[in-house]
Amino acid sequence: MRPKFLVGGLIILAAVIYLIVSATQSNAEYFLTVRQVREQGEQAVGRNLRVSGAVIGDTIQYDAETLSLRFDIADIPGDNAAIEAQGGLAEVLHQAVLDPTRPRLTVVYVGPRPDLLQNEAQAIVTGRLGEDGIFYADEVLLKCPTRYEESLPGQAGNE
Amino acid sequence: MLIDFGFGVLVLSFLLALFAIGAAMYGAQRQRAAWVESARRAILLTFPLLSLAVGALIYLLVTGHYEVKYVYSVTSDAMPLYLKITALWGGQAGSLLFWSWLLSAFVSAVSLRDWKGEREFLPWVIVVTAVTLAFFLSLSIFFENPFERWWLLPNGDAVGAMFRPAGGAAAFPPDGRGLNPLLRHPGMILHPPMLYLGFVAFVIPYAFAMAALITGRSDDRWIRVTRRWTLTAWLFLSLGLVLGMRWAYDVLGWGGYWGWDPVENAALMPWLIGTPFLHTAIIQEKRGIFKHFNMALIILTYVMVIVGTFLTRSGVLSSVHAFAQSAIGPMFFGFIALTVIVSFALLIRRWPLLRDEIVLERLLSREALFLLAAVVFLSVFFIVAYGVFSPLVYEIVTNEKITFGPPWYERATAPLxxxxxxxxxxxxxxxxxxxxxxxxxxxxxxxxxxxxxxxxxxxxxxxxxxxxxxxxxxxxxxxxxxxxxxxxxxxxxxxxxxxxxxxxxxxxxxxxxxxxxxxxxxxxxxxxxIGILGIELFQTETQRSLSIGEEIQLGGYTLRYDSLAQFPHTDGRRVTRAELSVFKDGVFLARLAPRYDLYPDGQPMTIPGVYSTLADDLYVVLVNWENVSTAQTPFKVYHNPLVNWLWIGSLLFIGGMILTAWPPKESQTP
Structure with a gap:
């Protein structure tokens, strides 16, 4: 009778692997910096991405008729330790916007203009990179460094 | 004075635990009952001693001894008394001491039981529990000492240390930093101790399982003796999870109750193994099978308890709950590795002894269906563990971050x-x-x-x-x-x-x-x-800026924005409070008051206004409050169908568990 149980176990194992693989393909998000997106180029196209960067105020264009929003973000470090080491989020965002050599990414989003969208805000955009190198966002989260310095990292992810 | 006393007692408890390990092993090996008895008394003493240490720390917290670093970091003058007491588990060092104290209480209770039936287990139960206790106490003594004081160095830096550093002068800050505002909520006050009680109580069945393996007893004695411990552990763990969910719903203001956050998962993982263990343990009692499986499950439960504590306490993940970061990661890592190796090596050594008493033949039998359910539970566990750990591995290997959000977990676990x-x-x-x-x-x-x-x-x-x-x-x-x-x-x-x-x-x-x-x-x-299906599948939301008098509609309800008030609270936070009226079909139902509190240290807190019925919840939050004029107030509204059934089910769940775990009149208490 053992083979029956073995077969049953293998079926369950296969099911678990299938569930993990299919969920990863459709729902995993890769958290990249702007620099990493630029370096990966073609390779990053089509994956679910989450990219964090500094909003460059001069580039914000909003068309209230079509609700389409377009802005550029500049590269900032991906992890909190590096941000702290460079003088905190506000300082990092400020430097990123001033430095024209930083990699930049154009973001396109359709929807109401977020209240916090302004120069030197931190944008966390979720979506996909198009073939044209433009990031098409499904979601734009913004953090204002002065007040949100101690805000919850988990809260953004839970939205 | 009291500070040194508390620390001294801590060290003494640690030494007693070490002595208990040695004496119990020696006594068991040489068949010297006196040594085992001596070990038992040593371990019994740790409870009163640690109670003194906890008492000392609570006294320091309540009386505002801010020269103690821990007291400084979790309390302040403005906090009410009950919060000062519960600040005991509001931070890293205090929670670890609290953990040890609970463990010592359980271990004492166990060593006071009547050991007639399983005398040979006693030394090994002492060894396993004392090793665990010694590990946690060593963390408190060497890495996360709750009795550390502030010292002012000649160069002007303030450092925390137990003993005076060279040239250091004792520093006495006038006030503390205060407890993280998010933790100042009834759900958060009860949630950690419930989880810890659940975590710590699982140490007892594990200790008996190890004792059974070491002494080579192949019967189900260890399961019968610890049944009530297991149920109690499971009860508190479940209670902790439910309270955490309620807290998230009431305080975090994102319209949900479970974010599949790694730290939430850390508490869920032991539950996902403890639950099938409860079921297959019944089968072992009744039919004498699944002996290996049950051993493996209880070992894994204990390991996940330690891993769960490690994930929440080491700062390896930064998330909603991991307020505390510290350098105890490697210690935990070593202890977990040691536990896994020793436990499974023992299990393998005793493998032939734990033969099944009957042969499981049919797929369509209660035994096989219980086994199937247990395997499915383990599969869910595996998926959750994959979701927690693979991003860490991925980041180390590729230097990129990957996140598995709620959709990933929902998609992967829902069929199971x-x-x-x-x-x-x-x-x-x-x-x-x-x-x-x-x-x-x-x-x-x-x-x-x-x-x-x-x-x-x-x-x-x-x-x-x-x-x-x-x-x-x-x-x-x-x-x-x-x-x-x-x-x-x-x-x-x-x-x-x-x-x-x-x-x-x-x-x-x-x-x-x-x-x-x-x-x-x-x-x-x-x-x-019912509640989970309702909120997960049918939640709707809308977001808009309103000026006073304007209305917003969602889920058949109409919300009218009535007024806005801003005022400072006595504890220093600035409160922004909106009032809205809820109507349905033109009938006034209730007044809601969502709030946005900004604490002096910049920590915001978004408290929703909720209109709750059996059919649905209307959940309103003030969002993105910053930089917005009072003429236009941004609201986010969620319509959460059926979510109340989640809480009704939770209450029923707790009632059912208490009814099941309550000791019957005639039985011996283990």
Whole structure:
């Protein structure tokens, strides 16, 4: 009778692997910096991405008729330790916007203009990179460094 | 003075735990009962000693001794008394001490039991629990000392240390930093101790399992002795999870209750192994099989308890709960590795001894269905563990970050959770050793009728969502099976003993509390599932800026924005409070007051206004408050159908667990 149980176990194992693989393909998000997106180029196209960067105020264009929003973000470090080491989020965002050599990414989003969208805000955009190198966002989260310095990292992810 | 006393007591407890380990091992090896007795007394002493340490720390917290670094970091003058006391587990160092203290209480309770039946377990139970205790105490003494003081160095830096550093002068800050505002909530005050009680209580069954392996006892003694400990652990762990969910719903203001955050998962993982263990342990008691499996499960539960503490306490993940970061990661890592290696090496050594007493032959039997359910639980565990750990590995290997959000977990686990619900319905109706399809069919057809009627009825009501149809069908199925089982038992008793229905129900429970309490828990689980299906599948939301007098509609409700007030609270936070009126079909229902509190240290807190009914919740939050003029106030509104059933199910769940775990009159207390 053992083979029956073995077969049953293998079926369950296969099911678990299938569930993990299919969920990863459709729902995993890769958290990249702007620099990493630029370096990966073609390779990053089509994956679910989450990219964090500094909003460059001069580039914000909003068309209230079509609700389409377009802005550029500049590269900032991906992890909190590096941000702290460079003088905190506000300082990092400020430097990123001033430095024209930083990699930049154009973001396109359709929807109401977020209240916090302004120069030197931190944008966390979720979506996909198009073939044209433009990031098409499904979601734009913004953090204002002065007040949100101690805000919850988990809260953004839970939205 | 008191500071040194508290630390001294801590060190003394640590030394006693070390002594207990040595004495118990020596006594067991050389058959010297006196040494074992000495070890027992040593371990018994740790509880009063650690109580003194905890008492000293609470005194320091309450009296505002801010020269103690821990007191400084979790309390402030503005905090009320009860929060100063509960600040004991509001930070890293305090929670670790609290952990050790709970463990010492449990260990003392165990060593006071009557050991007649299993004398040979005693030394090894002491060894295992004392090793765990010594590990946690060493963390408190060497890495996260709650009694550390502030010292001012000649160069002007302030450092925390137990003893005066060279040239250091004692520093006395006038006030503390205060507890993280998010933790100042009743749910958060109770949630950590409940989880810790659950975590720590699982140490006891694990210790008995190890003792059984070491002494080579192959019977189910360790399971019977620790059954109530296991149930208690499970009760508190479940309670902790539910409280955490409620806290998230009430305080975090994102419209949900469970974010699949790694730290939430850290508490869920032991639950996902402890739950099948409870079930397969019953099979071992009744049929003498699954001995290896149960050993593996209890080892894994203990390991996940330590891993869970590690994840929340080491700062390896930064998330909602990991407020504390520290350098104790490697210590934990070593301890976990050691536990895994030693435990599984023992299990492998005793493998031949733990032979099954009967051969499991049929797939269609209660044993096999319980096994299947346990394997499905383990699969869910595996998926959750993959979701927690693979991003860490991925980041180390590729230097990129990957995140698995709620959609990932929902997609990967939902089919398995559905299968578990199906098994919850089928397994209780199957017979031991062999059920043929026909007799199972005979048992199933009656409860299956309401289940099969569910999809057409829901479809008529306009529900077209496939997952919802499947989910609610399973809910009705489990409800029907459980109620059918009650009905069957009651009818049989009424016939046989000429009892009234109420007498019969009462005695049915009294006779077989585990079984009928278990059904109550099953009912509670599917009632919770109603709420989960409702909010997960049918939640709608809208976001808009309103000026006073304007209205917003969602889910059949109309919200009118009435007023806005801004004022400072006595503890320094700035409160922004909006008032809205809720209408349905033009009838006024309630006034809601969502709030946005900004604490002086910049920590915001978003408290929703909730209008709650059995059918749905209307959940309003003030969002993105910063940089917005008062003329236009941004609101986010969620409509959460059926979510109240999640909390009703939770209450039922807790009731069922207490009923099941409550000691019966005649039994010996382990």
């Amino acid at each position: 959770l559905g299968l578990l619900m199906l098994l919850m319905g089928v397994a209780p109706l199957s017979a031991w050793s062999y059920t043929d399809a026909r007799s199972l069919g005979r048992a199933l057809w009656k409860p299956a009728i309401p289940a099969l009627l569910t999809p057409p009825v829901l479809a008529l009501l306009g529900i077209r969502n496939l997952i919802a149809l499947i989910g609610f069908t399973l809910v009705v199925f489990v409800l029907a099976v459980s109620l059918y089982e009650y009905g069957r038992g009651v009818r049989a008793r009424m016939k046989a003993n000429r009892e009234t229905p109420f007498q019969a129900l009462g005695r049915l429970f009294a006779r077989n509390r585990r079984r009928y309490g278990g059904y109550l828990i099953h009912i509670a689980m599917v009632v919770m599932a």
